[in-house]
Amino acid sequence: MNYLAQGIGTVNPPAPVSRFGGGSLTGIPLFLNIILKTLVMGASIFALINFILAGYAYMSAGGEPKKIQDATSKITMTVIGLVVVAGSFTIAAIIGKLLFGDYNALLRVTIFTP
Numbered sequence: 326m327n328y329l330a331q332g333i334g335t336v337n338p339p340a341p342v343s344r345f346g347g348g349s350l351t352g353i354p355l356f357l358n359i360i361l362k363t364l365v366m367g368a369s370i371f372a373l374i375n376f377i378l379a380g381y382a383y384m385s386a387g388g389e390p391k392k393i394q395d396a397t398s399k400i401t402m403t404v405i406g407l408v409v410v411a412g413s414f415t416i417a418a419i420i421g422k423l424l425f426g427d428y429n430a431l432l433r434v435t436i437f438t439p
Contacts, residue, residue, distance in 0.1 A: 365410060368406065368407075368410050369407075369410075371406075372403050372406060372407050375399060375400075375402075375403040376400065376403055378399070379396045379397075379399040379400045379403065380396075380400075382395065382396040382399070383396035383397070383400075414432065417431040417432055418431070418432065
């Protein structure tokens with residue numbers, strides 16, 4: 326049997342994609358890394374929008390204690406959310422250093438296959 330594309334050359338898999346910041350990651354680890362970065366960016370954008378809306382609510386409160394308290398609590402909750410997002414990376418790095426001797430041990434996704 327003679328195929329049309331026979332003799333043209335060989336097909337090699339593409340090189341690891343590094344434009345997403347994955348370095349030498351490929352496949353599922355790269356996908357999970359992109360998902361994690363997307364979630365962190367989404368949390369950051371959500372926090373920025375919350376700050377803007379809470380600031381506007383605070384300015385337009387007109388001296389009403391209930392509206393001022395709502396805006397202040399919204400700002401407080403946004404700051405706590407940002408601390409949780411940043412703290413999760415810090416805690417993962419500390420646990421990775423304590424258990425595995427590497428700060429990036431838990432931050433680097435590794436999938437073991439047979």
